[in-house]
Amino acid sequence: MRRLLATAGASAAFLASVAAHAAQPVDWQTRFQPPATDIMAQIEWFEVYSLWFIIPITVLVLVLLAWCIVRYRASANPTPSRTSHNTLIEVIWTVGPVVVLLFLAVPSFQLLTAQYTPQEEAKLTVKATGNQWNWDYEYQIEEPLTFNSAMMPDDLEARKEAGKEDLAVYPRLLAVDNEMVVPVNTMVRVLVTAADVIHAFAMPAFGVKTDAVPGRINEVWFKANKEGLYYGQCSELCGKDHAFMPIAIRVVSDAQYSTWLAAAKTDLPGANKALMAEVEGSQPVALAGN
CATH class of the missing domain: 1.10.287 (Helix Hairpins)
Known part of the structure; x- marks a missing residue:
C-alpha cells in the first residue's frame, strides 16, 4: 500500500511539473490551454x-x-392584456x-x-509560410535558416528514427518532424503568409491566431514565458488534409537555442535530436491540459 501511494504521489508530482512546461489538447476539453504568454x-x-x-x-x-x-x-389568460x-x-x-x-x-x-501593441521590439523574426499541408519556416537572421515542418507520420520506424516514439510527448496528428524553436522570454515576430490557398497560423497557448493569405503577409508576435513544447494547428479550411497540418513550437533557454541554431544550419535533424536529448533529460515536456 505504501509503495502504491508513493508511486501515485510520484506520478502526481511528475504530472504537475510537466503541466507547467507544455500544452496540448486533451480529451473532453472545455477550457483553454494553460497560458504560456x-x-x-x-x-x-x-x-x-x-x-x-x-x-x-x-x-x-x-x-x-x-x-x-x-x-x-392561453388557458390562464383567456382575455389577453392589451398593454x-x-x-x-x-x-x-x-x-x-x-x-x-x-x-x-x-x-x-x-x-x-x-x-x-507589443511592449518591445522583436529580437527574432520568423516567416511562416503555409502550404498544402505543411509549414515552411524561415529564420530571418544574418545567415537565414529555412526548413519545412510537416506532421509526423504514424509509421513507428519514422518515429524511432526521429526519437519521437512517446505519444504522450509527441501525440498523433500533432507532432511534427521539425519544430519551430525559439528562446524563452524573447519577443518573437512571426510573418505569416501562404504559398497556395488560405491557411491560418494558430497557437492556443500563446493567444496567437491569424490567417495565412497568398500574396499577403500578416504579422503576429508572442513572448513565451515558459519553456516547453506547444502545439497548434492550421485553423482555416484549406483542403482535404486540413486536419493534418499541425504547428509545434519548442521554447528553450537562450543557451539551448544558440546551440541548436548553430548546429541546425548544417545538420537540422542532428540539431533537433541533440536539443531533444538535452531538454528531455533535464525536464519533461508533455501531458499538459488544454
Missing part, C-alpha cells in the same frame, strides 16, 4: 470575467421566458444592456490594444 493569460482572464455577465443574463432570460410561458398561457408599453421596463432594458456593454467593452478594448 502574458497575452494568453489576459485572454483567459477576460473569458472568466465575461462569464460573470453571460451566465446571469442567460439564466435571467431563461427564467423570464419560462415565467411568461406559464403565467400568460402597449411600460416606461419603467423600457428604461431598464435600455439602460441595463448599455451598462453591461460598457463593462465588457473597456477591458475588451484594453486587451485588443495589448494584442496589437
